[in-house]
Amino acid sequence: MGLDSIFQWLYETPLGTAIRENGVLFPWIESTHVLCITTVVGSIAIVDLRLIGLVWKRRRVSVVISEVLPVTWIAFVFAATTGFLLFSSNAVKYSHNHFFQAKMSLLVVAFINMLIFHGIHHRNIAQWDDAPKPPTPIRLAGGVSILVWIAVIASARWIGFTMSAF
């Protein structure tokens, strides 16, 4: 069966074809994708910098999280949707692009890091909510998150440079 045949099918769908062949559809979807990614990364950076204890130190971590993460999640849903649409327009080629593969891997790492944070550290947030500098494991989670998301942006930009025009 293979992933290639699934991606080829995706490539040939009316939607994938329309995005690929329409002169303005791809740019508009891509611009929206960029807007969403910058919102996801920027908003996560705010939370991460609070977790590391560098900014907003007098504000409770839980308050920062409750205000910022809804923005992050909404932006992520649109980022993933537009990303899927872009992917479908040239699925096989994207799937073979090393920077695309790196980007997807980094998203998995970011997701796992988030799960670890929410599953373990967030449980006892009451103990360090008010701390200007949270405990080291939490600061580490914030630091890893920022680095991973910066790498996501860099790998995403390099996809554009390494995909030959179709």
Add this chain to the structure above:
Amino acid sequence: MAASLHAFCQWLGETPLSLTIQNVSWIIPTVQSIHIICVSILFSSALMIDLRMLNLIGRSQAVAAYAARFMPWIWYTLIILLLSGATLIIGEPTRSLENPSFQLKMVLLLAAMTMTAVIQRPLAGNTAYWDEISRRKALAKVVAAVSLCLWVGIIFAGRWIAYTNTAGD
């Protein structure tokens, strides 16, 4: 006017600095990545202030508190954006300066910077400026909405540079 701009771009594109930026393969992608990361920081900071002024988040804190927190990030990041942007312009003069999307982006940028100053200036003399009168709170929502639209427009115009590129590269 267009002819002298074109002549300028031709000249700039042949300077040693421009040629270096063009020919060392990792410079433009790296500088663009820095540019995009800075966009993330700036846009999210502006978004937080604008969401507060739209009364959607942080209602327990004054607008001034949000401005004090996020405005520095906007202005300092703008400096890095201007420097990285200048590098990209020097490296690819025609792709930027003679490109309608880029020109639109610069106009929108001036407008966005003006809006940011409009939000920030009154707070210097009166930290309750955007909170104290209901008519000003209504105005705050309009200002915030316009500000957001401008920053979004800048991001879109920035991406469209690649699609309205007349340099043919």
